[in-house]
Amino acid sequence: MQAVTSTLSGNIRAIVIDHPPVNATSQAVRAGLLQAIEQAVGDDETQAIVIACAGATFVAGADIKEFGKPPLDPHLSEVIHAIESSAKPVVAAIHGSALGGGLELALGCHYRVVDAQARLGLPESTLGIIPGAGGIPRLLRLAGIDKALDMAAGGKPIGAAEALEAGVADALAQDDVRAAAIAFAQRLLAQGQGVRRTRELPAQACEPQVFEAARARFQASHRGQLAPQACVDVAVRSVASSFEDSVAYGRERFRELVTSPQAQALRHAFFAERVATKPAGLPAEDAAPVRKAGVVGAGTMGTGIAMCFLNAGIPVVLVEQNEKVLASSVETIGKTYRNDVAKGRITEATQRARGDALTPTLQYEPLRDCDLVVEAVFEDMGIKRQVLASIEENLRPDALIATNTSFLDIDALAAGLRRPENVVGMHFFSPAHIMKLLENVRGARSSPRALATTQALGKRLGKVAVMVGVSDGFVGNRMLARRTRECYFMLEEGALPEQVDRVLCEFGFPMGQFQLNDLAGLDVAWRNRQSRLDRLSEREAACNILDEIVAAGRLGQKTGAGFYTYDAQRKRSVDPAISELIVRNAERRGITRRAISDDEILERCLYAMINEGALILGEGVASRPEDIDTIWLNGYGFPRWRGGPMFHADQIGAARICERIRHYASQAGELYWTPAPLLLAQARDGGAFHAR
């Protein structure tokens, strides 16, 4: 199949890119386009040209798989230059996504007609690179500097209406975008309008303060990242210098960034998410349709989960035994949607439709026509088992039951049921309607149909759904528990919460361990600790700093005090009372505190997680290192530009990690620090988690 075809009808030539899955500008596409445009320009019968795409989308960008490999001719900017240089008008017909090199290509066309659902953007900075084919100098000529920087440095795509308003698009297609672009080209010819080259438009003059303000803005929103700042550099050059010079400069910066560690990590993150959300052996065709869902338990989690379904257009039966809790849940849902309308996120019609799609009830019986029911009651084995049995009694035999648990054993939960094959885990993260991550849990007896359904459902709910096995805390919380343990040990040995949190934030986490605890509620952490006292080691049980803080009535942000104190705007400050409490606690327990270096804090946090990740892989609880990276990138704020914990482990190297684990074992004992067999094997054989 040819990647690019060219057909003349009348005096309009349609050049069509057909290169699944997303019409990326691979070498075959670039070469095909160049040849087609040269032919069209030289052909007397062709008076105008339309560039369109087959399949679900316009060009979604350069082919990311080609990055980091020797470049292949022709370069995309040469192809775009040839298109823009055409003396015959060229119109882009855009449907789906015009992203990165795709938008650059469209900006090189003389006019753009867009489908109402189209999305246009320069997301290169999310891959650690910048637009390499003149995207920034062209976009700022059409849309102005602020919009161009928001789209390129901020990586934010825009919709069709915004593109039209910003001058990026020239017309909105009511129906078939290709037909609309051909009609647009015909009108141009009829009106005697010729080419309009973006590169010939003037760049808006701009004060240096505008760029300084942009730099500061992107430094704050994209902490530690190189690409957004490089986008600002190119914008500065685009205003100060000629078009040709700024394109050449952008190309040079692209080349420099594409091999950077940040770009490698971000590319890894991109492909890891695509691998992780498609578990082997669970084809989407095996998934059962979910036309109506149930949620049992209308607490914080249940309420958020119900909104996930409503947001995806799936009607929900929300069951709760306590009338007041149910009323408060319905009120929360109503308030969220009222707020969404006020902020212009949804229309009033959508708000009404979502309200109509919610059936709150105190009975289980209305669950009878649900295709899938999520149990989201209190995290207690006994209570959950009773609730699951009641759900099963009221369901069709083919309907599925998903239990939302963060720690409990799915197999034990399903054990008493008649149809354990219909049971899976769906571990949502709080707030469930906001957080992207979903850990779907495969029980020993979960059927492939049940598993495929939860994966397909995850995608429909807009989640990043990763399939994991049964294990205490599954993948994410199990690894977090290891990091948490080290953080508390370091407090008693000599660190303070603000030091630990600073180190984690400097690494790139949005918040540190103790800021996170304060946000989630220290009572939650305390209850979790109490429920597992019998499973804690002697040292963990004795490490009672959290108990003392909770006993002082400091439950975190919600009470204005936890590890930190908070003012009415929830602004955080270090509290000397906490430093004293930690020092006194150590004195009382006969621990001599010492200065702990930032390096030690970072190593103990990261290596504890990585080692647990390696155990999880060895046990098959996660199938691939990409699954773990995806979980940490989407649920725990691991800095995306570091690729995830297992990718980061490869950058450090297994030999070094094992050596440091042995060092910490010599201080704290092997109970806490024993290198995982997988890490040991990698250290021995020079292996890594990801193929290099």
Ligand code: 3H9
């Ligand atoms: C760029 O353009 C730089 C230029 O400035 C340089 C000029 C010199 N390349 O996401 P999906 C694959 S940088 C290669 O599941 P969806 C993807 O791996 C690029 N492959 O579908 C998957 O493969 P598989 C800027 C790509 O419908 C399949 O396509 N562009 C690329 O949920 C389906 O993908 C971007 O950053 C690619 N560019 O979402 C856009 N894109 O089936 C990146 C996708 O084997 N892409 N694949 O797993 C996207 O955001 C989404 O894929 C898109 C579709 C929204 C388009």
